Amino acid sequence: MSAAPASSASDARLRHLFDPRGVIIVGASSHPAKFGFVALHNVLAQRFAGKVFAVNRDGGEILGLTTATDVCEIPAGEADLALVCTPAAANPDVLRACAAKGVKAVYVVSGGYRETGPDGRRAEEELVALADKLDIVLAGPNGQGLVSTPAGLCAQIVGPYPVTGAISIASQSGNTTSSFMNYANHSGVGIARAVSAGNAAAVTVADYLRWFRDDPATRVGFAYLEHSADGRAVFEGLRAVTREKPVVMVKGGVTAVGQRAAASHTGALAGEQRIFTGAMHQAGVCLVPTVEEAFDAAATFATQPLPKGPGTVVVTTAGGWGVMTADALAASSLRLMPLPDDLRAAIDAKLPPRWSRANPIDMAGGESRDTVPEVLELVASHPAVDAVIFLGLGIQSNSARLVRDGRFYPPLRRSRGRGVGCVGQAGAGGHRARRDRPGQPRPRRRPGDRPLLLPLGHPGGHRPRAPLALRPLPPTPGLVISPEREPVARWRLRRRC
Numbered sequence: 001m002s003a004a005p006a007s008s009a010s011d012a013r014l015r016h017l018f019d020p021r022g023v024i025i026v027g028a029s030s031h032p033a034k035f036g037f038v039a040l041h042n043v044l045a046q047r048f049a050g051k052v053f054a055v056n057r058d059g060g061e062i063l064g065l066t067t068a069t070d071v072c073e074i075p076a077g078e079a080d081l082a083l084v085c086t087p088a089a090a091n092p093d094v095l096r097a098c099a100a101k102g103v104k105a106v107y108v109v110s111g112g113y114r115e116t117g118p119d120g121r122r123a124e125e126e127l128v129a130l131a132d133k134l135d136i137v138l139a140g141p142n143g144q145g146l147v148s149t150p151a152g153l154c155a156q157i158v159g160p161y162p163v164t165g166a167i168s169i170a171s172q173s174g175n176t177t178s179s180f181m182n183y184a185n186h187s188g189v190g191i192a193r194a195v196s197a198g199n200a201a202a203v204t205v206a207d208y209l210r211w212f213r214d215d216p217a218t219r220v221g222f223a224y225l226e227h228s229a230d231g232r233a234v235f236e237g238l239r240a241v242t243r244e245k246p247v248v249m250v251k252g253g254v255t256a257v258g259q260r261a262a263a264s265h266t267g268a269l270a271g272e273q274r275i276f277t278g279a280m281h282q283a284g285v286c287l288v289p290t291v292e293e294a295f296d297a298a299a300t301f302a303t304q305p306l307p308k309g310p311g312t313v314v315v316t317t318a319g320g321w322g323v324m325t326a327d328a329l330a331a332s333s334l335r336l337m338p339l340p341d342d343l344r345a346a347i348d349a350k351l352p353p354r355w356s357r358a359n360p361i362d363m364a365g366g367e368s369r370d371t372v373p374e375v376l377e378l379v380a381s382h383p384a385v386d387a388v389i390f391l392g393l394g395i396q397s398n399s400a401r402l403v404r405d406g407r408f409y410p411p412l413r414r415s416r417g418r419g420v421g422c423v424g425q426a427g428a429g430g431h432r433a434r435r436d437r438p439g440q441p442r443p444r445r446r447p448g449d450r451p452l453l454l455p456l457g458h459p460g461g462h463r464p465r466a467p468l469a470l471r472p473l474p475p476t477p478g479l480v481i482s483p484e485r486e487p488v489a490r491w492r493l494r495r496r497c
Helices: 012-018 035-045 088-100 118-134 174-187 205-213 231-242 256-266 273-283 291-303 319-330 341-348 371-380 395-405 430-435 486-496
Strands: 022-026 051-055 081-084 105-108 137-139 145-148 153-156 164-171 191-196 220-225 247-251 311-316 387-391
Touching: 012 105, 012 137, 012 145, 012 191, 012 205, 022 035, 022 088, 035 051, 035 153, 081 088, 088 105, 088 118, 118 137, 164 174, 164 205, 164 291, 174 191, 174 220, 174 291, 191 205, 205 220, 205 231, 220 291, 231 247, 231 273, 247 273, 247 291, 311 319, 311 371, 319 387, 341 371, 371 387
Parallel strands: 022 051, 022 081, 081 105, 105 137, 164 191, 164 220, 220 247, 311 387
Antiparallel strands: 145 153, 145 191
8 A cells, every 4th residue: 555655644445454344264274273263263253244255275164164265266246355364475366366356455464574584575565566556455464463343353363352442553563462452351441443564564554543543433543663664654644643533652662672673573673762752742642661551541542531731630549649640740741730729619528627738639538439529520520620630549449358358257148048249349359259268158059040249340240339439520621540550440430330
């Protein structure tokens, strides 16, 4: 895919990657360890709504699907996307056959290209030229595949398949993509689209992000970048994206050692880190050092309204956290704003006199399941406040856990042969921990029995009384919650109750 470097337009053809009518798995295999088996299995397992075809040179049936021995046996016009798992030497003929059948996009899983040396680089350049001639979108090569949850599509050679959400990923590392999706499944803040760019021979990370900008299913983009052949094109592309949607990025190859590793990984050298960092800040990209921090930032962007300005109020249940957050704000573009007099007076009516009466708002032991949401609502609804950082979600639940696990807690009771678990602010795991305590009798279980209460989120359990901070905040101001992955935890509590 060739586009002018300064162009801010997205390539409409990328919809064939993420919303195809049908998919062909070329190089499907019956061997569970082969990429061709895993790719076919993943597409079928997620019940992709479009048609699925498989090509295996020996024919036969794989996972209940009758395979073709050649792409030429596939009906024309039935599939937009081909996932190619064949050796590099066979791929030019595969592309020609796919184009003849009306395929509009090809994702090449195969390695053996630029990352292997001069011969591989030439093979990659020839493949790109062929794709341009055939007017086919070429994704990869040397990648792990793609995911599109709005389409129910898991066209990748690895796991996991993420929960549906509004974060879209474009990464030059397939395993970084998998890590991000694992965080999504762990937190409940889900993914819309995800693609391992591989060598990004024809479609770059910036190209994907431009398409995500125009994608209604995407609210925030995440990128992992090791290299770029055209820094100006990346800068212009990202700047065009961040004018409309936030972009979070992790940069690999920031040291000499990392640059050498990047060269062996995707076959290109990373650029000067200081220049890159400055360019990304100018482009409006949220550049962070680790994937975990990137997920926290992306999850916040995906689930909270964007702040309208820098004025920030910190609400904390522990003074030390507030001090550290004030230091962090001083090093950012956000501003620890003075507390308005009317807001201070309103908070006076909710908290004991010992609260800090300044920003950060240290609740000084006055926090409870009632005062926390009330104070947050006062702060978030104030017209002078642009963003709120809340620190301390979980302190009450930790205290409850200590009581529950202590030796004074009432022993487990029996009730008509059914186990009775206790779950409240102590959260998930309470039923299991209580039942399995040494010295306590195990309840007898009959087929079909289930505990009256199960851990929060358990598919068979009743939901307990809502934990703290479940009252919805006004949607106008932005809300940024950190650290301890609290944006994710707080979002989960609001979502599940």
